[in-house]
Amino acid sequence: MADSYDVIVLGSGPGGYVAAIRAAQLGLKTAIVERELLGGICLNWGCIPTKALLRSAEIFHHMQHAKDYGLAAEKITADLDAVVKRSRGVAKQLNQGVTHLMKKNKIAVHMGTGTLTGKGRLSVKDADGKTTELSAKHIIVATGARARELPFAKADGKRIWTYRHAMTPSEMPTKLLVMGSGAIGIEFASFYNDMGADVTVVEMLDRIVPVEDEAVSAFLEKQLKKQGMTIRTGAGVESIDVTAKGVTAKIKGKDGKVETAEFSHVISAVGIVPNTEEIGLEKLGVKTERGFIQIDDYGRTGVAGIWAIGDCVPGPWLAHKASHEGVTAAESIAKELGNKDVHPHGLDRNNIPGCTYCHPQIASVGMTEAKAKEAGYEVKVGMFPFIGNGKAIALGEPEGFTKTVFDAKTGELLGAHMVGAEVTEMIQGYVVGKTLETTEAELIQTIFPHPTISESMHESVLAAYGRAVHI
Structure with a gap:
């Protein structure tokens, strides 16, 4: 007999766990399914631990400029292992906080990989291979996304990194190539630059942080160059060869010329891929485009009882947008189940703020x-x-x-x-x-x-x- 709920949330990131909490607050019997860590990427490997790293880099930067404030600080050094340890400690604290919130709100937690098996049905396979069958009136898909990899730059965790490798480095890069100048790329470029690495950023478009206003892009580029970074816009990395000592990259510039440059490490920050494969969407007829689940402004898919939020749906791919979507979906479900006291509003994408924590x-x-x-x-x-x-x-x-x-x-x-x-x-x-x-x-x-x-x-x-x- 399958465990039965009003709402099951597949994924416990900032969209999923917030949706589950709001559903529970509205009196719905709620469960959440998570294959790795409660809190998802944001709390464990994204938003929060990166800000902890950046805070350490910011303080290190200020210490190096103590004389500008009439202060003296000598023999300043950075302990990368200790900086990373602090960041992981912050992530662990928040993961434990989400665990507490699940208990507080009486939300059933099923750890394992979830798969939609039919209308209102979901199976969960845990680490030991045991399968649990669940059923619900409504299911919210909040499976998030992962880093997109280029075919010639597959991450190996040693020389070629995604954001996850960059957060727990085995060594300090001496000369770092960052591919992509969106929020993730620029934040890691800023962190490692402040920590002492020689950083080069390559962006295919004609300016860095291209989603921002042109005046912001121009100003930031000027400031990053002043801090010692090399910024190459209108350029692309054509190939990467890993050697015993580092990485050899061929970079095609604005003028069409291809140059070869040596780096110790590479961070690939060229976008994301939604985690929507092999979770049963096709069988149910849920529509996707480029892998992203198509929804209305309330999180509804085209299939009754199936909802989706967060990084597995169209952007912007931001934690706070996911959380807002989670609340909206939970309230919409409660309304469909007869709650007359909730009045959900559709998402207005024009009012979603964006923040990048570079320096x-x-x-x-x-x-x-x-x-x-x-x-x-x-x-x-x-x-x-x-x-x-x-x-x-x-x-x-x-x-x-x-x-x-x-x-x-x-x-x-x-x-x-x-x-x-x-x-x-x-x-x-x-x-x-x-x-x-x-x-x-x-x-x-x-x-x-x-x-x-x-x-x-x-x-x-x-x-x-x-x-x-x-x-």
Whole structure:
């Protein structure tokens, strides 16, 4: 007899475990299936442990520049093993936290590999080969994604790394090649650069962090080069040969010329592949495109009773987007099961913030200036440099800016783009504003505390309307 539930969640990442908790809060009998570690990639191998690594690198960077603050620090060294050990400790603590949350919310946890075997049915095969049959009125697929590998650059964990290898390195790279300049590539490039490696970033498109506003990309490239990185845009790695001492890469530049360069290690950060193979989707008729499960704004697939969220569905592939999708799906299921007190809202992709934790940080929400113009908007754009902000100067972090994009006709905030110290903590102000459908009028009338870097947010809005005070 199969164990029966209202909801089964396949995958326990930031989408899956949040969906399970919300379902349980709504009184639904809930189970979660996880093949590796509770918390998924984000808590164990992604968002959180990488931020722990980056925090260590940031402190190391500040220690090396202690004299800029009137301080003295001599014979500064970095212990990579200790840095990694701290990062793994942070991940372990959060994994244990999710375990506690499952118990607190009375969610049944089934460890093993889950496969959809029919409508409302799922089998779980554990590490010992034992199979447990489960059934549910609704199943949420939250199986996430993995690093995409290039055919000529298969990760071996020694010389060619994915993000997982880069998080637990067996040795410190001396000369590092990073393929791809999205968030993952740039964060690891920033970490290893701060830790002392000679870093080269290769990006096929014409600018780094290509999803960001062009002004942010240009500024970040300038700052990373100032920190000693080599940045090659409009370039591609054509081949990689692993040798006993390192890696030989052939890189084709903008001019079409192919150059050979030697590196100690390579990090491949060229995108993701959804974990949707061999889990039974085809048998049930669930539609996918390039492996990503197709859903509506509430997480429904085209098959009744099957839902999907997170990195296995169309992007952006961000933990907070997955969590939001999880809540929306759980509430939608509760509503379908008769709960009249829940009122789920479909996902608005225009209000999903993005954060990259390199040095300096990047944060954004909504349309870039170029995208707004492409969409037919007449825009008003404001920019305010951190060099005009007292708190940024006092912190010794005057490099950065805030940029805002408004609809010139209505005053609607279309997008906000920030680069500099602590911008990942500040972007939420603009996200709240966009969610509340704010215009420039409300933002101009908002009082920002002094002295804070957040004042640059206010000044950027003022600048869009010719009213900036401090520039």
